[in-house]
Amino acid sequence: MTPPVALDAMGGDHGPAETVAGAVAACRAHRVPVVLVGEEARLTAELRRHGATGEIAVVRADDAVPMTERGPAAAAMTASSLAVGCRLVSAGEAGALVSAGSTGAVVACAMRGIGRADGVLRPALAVALPTLGGGVSVLVDAGATADPSPAMVAQFALLGAGYARSVLACADPVVGLLSIGSEPGKGNRLSRQAEELLAAAPVRFHGTVEGHDVLTGRVDVIVTDGFTGNVVLKSVEGCVRTALAMVAEEGIASPERLAAVARRYDPQTHGGAALLGLRGTVVVAHGSSGAATVARACVMAYALAGQGPVAGIGSAAAEPVP
Amino acid sequence: MTPPVALDAMGGDHGPAETVAGAVAACRAHRVPVVLVGEEARLTAELRRHGATGEIAVVRADDAVPMTERGPAAAAMTASSLAVGCRLVSAGEAGALVSAGSTGAVVACAMRGIGRADGVLRPALAVALPTLGGGVSVLVDAGATADPSPAMVAQFALLGAGYARSVLACADPVVGLLSIGSEPGKGNRLSRQAEELLAAAPVRFHGTVEGHDVLTGRVDVIVTDGFTGNVVLKSVEGCVRTALAMVAEEGIASPERLAAVARRYDPQTHGGAALLGLRGTVVVAHGSSGAATVARACVMAYALAGQGPVAGIGSAAAEPVP
Structure with a gap:
């Protein structure tokens, strides 16, 4: 027990x-x-x-x-x-x-x-974000390690994939590295070095993804450093709130009718983030x-x-x- | 002319x-x-x-x-x-x-x-993001300089404030530094050092803001490095699209009725970003x-x-x- x-x-x-x-x-x-x-x-x-x-x-x-x-x-x-x-x-x-x-x-x-x-090397926070079509993507690191090395970021991908497999029953999770621009060589120093390590890591690596892809379910695991991950997590929560508030403000739908969507991205709903x-x-x-x-x-x-x-x-x- | x-x-x-x-x-x-x-x-x-x-x-x-x-x-x-x-x-x-x-x-x-x-020291991209209540906040740097020094980030704040004053007619713009957690000393190395410089810079510095505040209009200028800024900009655009798609999917409102809100965050609408x-x-x-x-x-x-x-x-x- x-x-x-x-x-x-x-x-x-x-x-x-x-x-x-x-x-x-x-x-x-x-x-x-x-x-x-x-x-x-x-x-x-x-x-x-x-x-x-x-x-x-x-x-x-x-x-x-x-x-x-x-x-x-x-x-x-x-x-x-x-x-x-x-x-x-x-x-x-x-x-x-x-x-x-x-x-x-x-x-x-x-x-x-x-x-x-x-x-x-370092722990990472994993948050499961609801995506279009009813699935989830794991965002990792959502804020545990603000200044990781490239090796730590690559390892966060393995931790996130392990979490997706065991907790979200995703048999063979696809991992994307959060970056800017999808061409190889784009990004900052940290993301470029992490990208090289991930290409050789024992994980199904999709390559880089952009901010656009955070909620589209394009990959099962979105890996990034804890600073970017935390800013993105909170931006996502804030943006969904703002978009729905604007819909209500325009008189398109009442806040009550929008509550079901709002709840999906409310930090009070998901309870917590797993520290991997x-x-x-x-x-x-x-x-x-x-x-x-x-x-x-x-x-x-x-x-x-x-x-x-x-x-x-x-x-x-x-x-x-x- | x-x-x-x-x-x-x-x-x-x-x-x-x-x-x-x-x-x-x-x-x-x-x-x-x-x-x-x-x-x-x-x-x-x-x-x-x-x-x-x-x-x-x-x-x-x-x-x-x-x-x-x-x-x-x-x-x-x-x-x-x-x-x-x-x-x-x-x-x-x-x-x-x-x-x-x-x-x-x-x-x-x-x-x-x-x-x-x-x-x-380096140029920075400025994007004006619509906020709740009908205003805008300038996000700077939205992707020009992916690996700035702390001094560059502090200067982006001055550039963004200048843009808000001259282009957005904001007489005395308030600047917030994008970070994680609002207590002093939180963030990554870059943001902590930029925070110290900003506290002494000739700008109305609010302190740090979190991802939640990107669209609330809490500050007039949101300053960050070009990597985080670009990821956030695209996350914002993607999240608004996803939230509205979920509203449509739930049958709460038709995509046509949601188009006015969608357009506000459509990169095709705002035309472009100013390189400051x-x-x-x-x-x-x-x-x-x-x-x-x-x-x-x-x-x-x-x-x-x-x-x-x-x-x-x-x-x-x-x-x-x-």
Whole structure:
């Protein structure tokens, strides 16, 4: 049986009020076992408010990483809820970690407390974006590693392909490298060097794709550095919102009728992004996550954890880019 | 009186058939004087098809830069239509250059044939993106300089602010640096260093903005490197198309009713992007431009040229970042 999900109850913009409510929802509505990690008195009080005392376990952590803290300083806080959560995963007492803390802090703490899978240089965030025609494309790295080397970017492609295979049941994922212009030799230094490595990597490499292709489903995995990936992810979310708001503003359709499309690209809907390349399952939820989003992130993390070691990522990591 | 627009008639995916038709439209429908630059026999034949012989001047250029050619090799082709067009601008015989050639080739040829304005390190492409509420934000650099230094990025902000002031009549433009996370210290190496320079630059600097803000009108000028800017521009265009296609697919509104919103983000509509930081006016049109788009680019270039030296960019360049 899969061990419970460790939830960093102190993470996120709203803190324990929303995280505890999310844990209660995950447990009651989705039968996902959750362990809350954080300040004991506050978490116990929140559980009491939900009449859930004794229903959900609390693991004490006396410190919390502030949302503004950067990676190295965050990783040094060894008594933080993030650090304790990572130790639970590392010890096998939790099947996965969920945090709505800042991505940089989660990445730094997970690298230290859970560790990278064999051969992996840096972790990468994977987000499944809905595409035209009802499919999804995995965008990786969506923000874990802002300044990767070309070898790291090439490896993100393997991690993303492993994720597409094991989680999205895509048997033979096609990978595209996000760049500018589709002719060989276009791009920036990083993308050109990554392109050369990818051409020789054990992955089905389509070549480069442009921003136009992010939502068309042209490739199964879109690989890029964490800076570009995060800017693109947020641009996509913002653009869909703006396009639909303009449709409503023009009186073409009411916001209510447009809600189904809006929801597909709402960060509150998909719950979280999987942090790939670690020795354990980690899901990063949006900092602004409310209870429902936290619950979805727990459900997602529990499903990933149930798929065996790091959701197929171990196998991708076993083929490191030379 | 403003001299005519020099049109690189050999540039673009469709070549003289579309560029000559665009010149004829610019001339007849918009009273914009155009000089066609390229292979004499072909251009004369195309003009004849439109009954426009003698109506539009042709300046002979025996060579053409292929769409696949990269910057330095393109700049070395001194008999190309691009090179001849640049010389016309440099000599004052044309008020502006329009090309639908590859951005890299136009940038390289313009730097060589027209030259940079005083103090400018590298040119940058500016695109005006429609925002919620009916305004626009200038995205700069949208693809001219893929690997800028931090000082170049800071200077792009000055160029973009100059463009917003002189072309968009925005008296005191607010500049945001595109990054990930809004806390200081977030981003990649390039954006962090550019952020420090911008804090001390003679510009109204808002700080960083995220991908979410690209279409919200939160700032007047969004500055980034040419790689990220081009990926974002094309993601925006692609996402709006996808969101509207999903609305149509769901049967919420017909494609016809959605066309007004779609047009706002269609690269064929806005005509072209202004290449800032040069000693003359240059407009880069999309490679796939048809006649109507070429005509719009000529109209835009003529208007920019009529605003005096490099459309206010000279004044921005006169305040180089230290």
